[in-house]
Amino acid sequence: MGATVTTEATEVRGDARGPLNVSYGKMMMWYFILSDSLTFCGFLVGYGFTRYKFMDTWPIADEVFNHFPFLHGVDAPMYYVALMTFILIFSSVTMVLAVDAGHQMKRKKVATYMFLTILGGLVFVGSQAWEWKNFINGSYGAVETRGGSILQFVGEDGKQIALADFVVLDPNRGEATLTRAKATWFVNGPSQSTYSLAEVQAGFDANPAIRIRTQNTTDAKHKEILSREASVERLKDAVLVVEGANLIRNEYGHKTFADFFFFITGFHGFHVCTGILINIIIFFNVLLGTYDRRGSYEMVEKGGLYWHFVDLVWVFVFTFFYLV
Numbered sequence: 001m002g003a004t005v006t007t008e009a010t011e012v013r014g015d016a017r018g019p020l021n022v023s024y025g026k027m028m029m030w031y032f033i034l035s036d037s038l039t040f041c042g043f044l045v046g047y048g049f050t051r052y053k054f055m056d057t058w059p060i061a062d063e064v065f066n067h068f069p070f071l072h073g074v075d076a077p078m079y080y081v082a083l084m085t086f087i088l089i090f091s092s093v094t095m096v097l098a099v100d101a102g103h104q105m106k107r108k109k110v111a112t113y114m115f116l117t118i119l120g121g122l123v124f125v126g127s128q129a130w131e132w133k134n135f136i137n138g139s140y141g142a143v144e145t146r147g148g149s150i151l152q153f154v155g156e157d158g159k160q161i162a163l164a165d166f167v168v169l170d171p172n173r174g175e176a177t178l179t180r181a182k183a184t185w186f187v188n189g190p191s192q193s194t195y196s197l198a199e200v201q202a203g204f205d206a207n208p209a210i211r212i213r214t215q216n217t218t219d220a221k222h223k224e225i226l227s228r229e230a231s232v233e234r235l236k237d238a239v240l241v242v243e244g245a246n247l248i249r250n251e252y253g254h255k256t257f258a259d260f261f262f263f264i265t266g267f268h269g270f271h272v273c274t275g276i277l278i279n280i281i282i283f284f285n286v287l288l289g290t291y292d293r294r295g296s297y298e299m300v301e302k303g304g305l306y307w308h309f310v311d312l313v314w315v316f317v318f319t320f321f322y323l324v
Contacts, residue, residue, distance in 0.1 A: 023298060047321065058253060059254065087120050099300055110297060117279055135258075151215075168202035208228065272314075
């Protein structure tokens with residue numbers, strides 16, 4: 001006698017249910033969100049430890065992120081970053097409305113809310129690029145000492161002043177003619193600044209009211225301002241002029257601050273751009289009626305999970321990087 005084994009083929013469909021009665025596609029999205037959350041957590045924990053270690057020389061966020069479009073010269077600490085945060089959170093609201101409209105199989109409403117979500121993401125990315133531009137270009141300028149400390153300049157009222165407001169330009173600048181013997185093809189060192197150290201020194205000497213502000217923070221969360229005599233002595237240690245910020249040095253204070261800013265906000269910005277691309281693909285599929293033919297708008301829900309994750313991560317970045 002022979003045993004007969006019967007095998008039934010089971011069709012694996014896109015809406016097949018996995019554990020906890022959740023579709024496999026949605027479960028994989030949750031797995032991705034969990035793993036990516038641990039990545040961002042590691043970045044923020046590293047930032048927290050580094051900031052705690054160099055707390056006395058860490059830049060004050062209200063002084064760094066105080067620009068607002070079309071309000072040149074107006075001190076608006078954190079206003080623009082708060083507006084960016086509001087826009088991103090509002091895009092999460094429109095995504096929720098898109099998911100709800102998908103449950104009701106209302107294609108036009110899904111398309112409308114998806115379009116608003118994409119628009120909010122684009123505005124956020126554009127705002128972040130504008131914030132990067134201001135951070136990279138800088139506002140005031142400073143000088144760096146042999147030990148790597150940043151020295152800024154303040155007036156009689158204790159407010160920081162820009163190098164352009166007091167430097168004395170060398171009358172012979174730009175008149176020197178490079179010969180073949182004097183020409184330099186490659187320079188191993190910092191990029192050329194707008195003003196030379198000698199011009200900054202001359203401007204400082206010509207304005208007795210100007211004093212030096214160090215990168216050290218006092219108990220009142222203000223930077224230490226030296227006396228005129230101490231400022232003169234401290235400026236003797238300056239070796240180069242720093243304007244703006246990059247991965248090597250920055251005019252705002254401790255060098256690591258710029259590294260974390262570029263890496264954390266840039267990594268989050270990459271996630272936002274990815275989310276925008278995903279939402280655009282979903283948006284066109286909605287217009288084409290793809291999900292109506294499938295009989296389910298679950299793809300909108302899975303895209304919404306990713307978008308909510310990106311928004312939630314920014315809330316933590318905004319809190320720990322900008323506010324605390």
